[in-house]
Amino acid sequence: MNQFFGREAEMKGLKDLLRKKTSSLVVLRGRRRIGKSSLAEEFSKLFPTHYMFTGLPLSKNPNAKAQYKEFRRQLTEQGIPSYDSTDWGDLFSILAKHAQEGQVLIVLDEITWMGSKDPDFLGKLKIAWDLYFKKNPKLILIISGSNSAWIEKNILSSTGFMGRVSHKILLKELPLHVCNKFWGIKKDLISPYEKFKILALTGGVPRYLEEILIDMTAEENISRLGFVNSGILFTEFENIFSDLFNGRHKKYRSVVKCLANGSASLDQLSKKLKKSKGGDLSSALKDLEESGFLSRDFTWQIKDGIPSKLSQYRLSDNYLRFYLKFIEPNKKTIEKQTFRGLPISWLSIMGLQFENLVLNNLNRIIDILNIPSHDLLTSSPYLQTKTIKRKKCQIDLMIQTKFNQLYICEIKFSKNELGNE
Incomplete structure (x- = not known):
């Protein structure tokens, strides 16, 4: 049985929907393996009746x-005979007849897979919502998917679903205390x-953290997860890019690889990639930012806190960087089962990976510094370009309050105590 930790805020938002007197359409997005299905399954425990479906x-x-055909099979598996229906509208209608009364949860997981090949799928789903599902005031329909860009374009920004979505959830990595x-x-x-050391590989992705064996050392866990051909994180990279981005995966992969050694601006990426x-x-x-793999860090004007156009893209996903730096270069040796241990230089990545963990847990840093949330103006890595009047500078993390207080943070990782150098 999978472990379920954290997600208190997200669960509270879902539970609040149970107090409504009308039906709810929920959109749940987030990176692959981030725990969308687990959250939906945990929420389903509150319902006497629930139906869960996933795409291929x-x-x-x-x-x-x-x-x-797979949707029909899953209908039958959950006790709903679909007969010889040959239309999505028919299938949704059949499902709706079993969800007319009482508290019912329906989950369409990985809807980006389910509907991406059929131009009529979303239209039929919208009609089914309007004509059937929403008529039950105690029904909640969760639409979930890993391709956030597809969901944004085809559902959240679509005129067809305008005004119909009651609640949106974007799942991110788990905080460190979780x-x-x-x-x-x-x-x-x-x-x-x-x-x-383990988080340098897994980040705060719950599915990866579930694989930790607590009686093993960090090195033993990392070796077994990423450096044997049966390890879940040995094949995960290819699965992510082929499942999410399909025919575009080579282009997206080249962008991610370009950011593996550090952040870069759009101009720098354009020059490196010759695009x-x-x-x-x-x-x-x-798309990579929407899907949770990249972060775009904007700088700002200190005098007024207004964001500037200057920004840098950062590979904020620890697993992707670890794979590109250490697993992929040894892929053939690992496949031949002749690789032993870990790459000699693997600890050299700890600085960048630790920086990601800090920036992904920014709220905790703000709490430690005792900065009231209502006083916070902005916080992010800060970049200042060189001009005639000023020098160029780059700050790992800078926090500015409404009272023009600046907290300048240098992010360093060391297994030993840091001095005042």
Whole structure:
């Protein structure tokens, strides 16, 4: 049984919907393996009746008919005979007849797989919502998917679903204090250094953290997860890009690889990749950011806190960087089962990975500094370009309050105590 930790705020938002007197359409987004299905399953425990469906991965190259047949199979498996229906509208109508009364939860998981090959899918779903599902005031329909860009374009920004979505959830990595719970009874016995070594590979992604064996060292866990051909994180990279981005995966992969050594501006990426700043490059950056793999850090004007146009893209996903830096270069040796241990230089990545963990837990930093949330103006990595009147500077993290207080934070990782250098 999978462990479920954290997500209190998200669960509260879902539970609040139970108090409504009308039906609710919920959109749940987030990176692959981030816990969308687990959240929906945990929420389903509150319902006497629930139906859960998921699409076929795009890596298996299913056509619209295959997705449709799989949905029919899952209907039958959950006690709803679908007969010989050949239309999404018919299937949704059949499902709706079993969800007319009482508290009912319906989950369409990985809807980006389910509906991407059929141009009529979303239209039929919208009609089913309007004509059937929403008529039950105690029904909640959750639409979930890993391709956030697709969901944004086809659902959240679509005129067809305008005014119909009651609640939106964007799941991000688990905060560090929740990650700590995956070490179970040994969470207070294992050193922070050991934990950070594992987090350098997994980040705060719950599905990866579930694979930790707490009686093994960090090195043993990392080796078994990423450096043997049966390890879940050995094949995960290819699964992510083929399932999410399908035919575009090579273009997206090149962007991610370009950011593996550190942040870069759009101009820098354009030069490195030899691509124009618009078109495919901008589209790839937006999709990768929406899907939770990249962060775009904007700088701002200190005098008024207004964001500037200057920004840098950062590979905020620890697993992707670790894979590109250490697993991929040794892929052939790992496949031949002749690789032993870990790459000699693997600890060299800890600085960048620790920086991600800090920036992904920014709220905790603000709490430690005792900055009231209502006083906060902005917080982010800060970049200042060189002009005639000023020098160039780059700050790992800067926090500015409404009272023009500046907190300048340098992010360093060391297994030893840091001095005042």
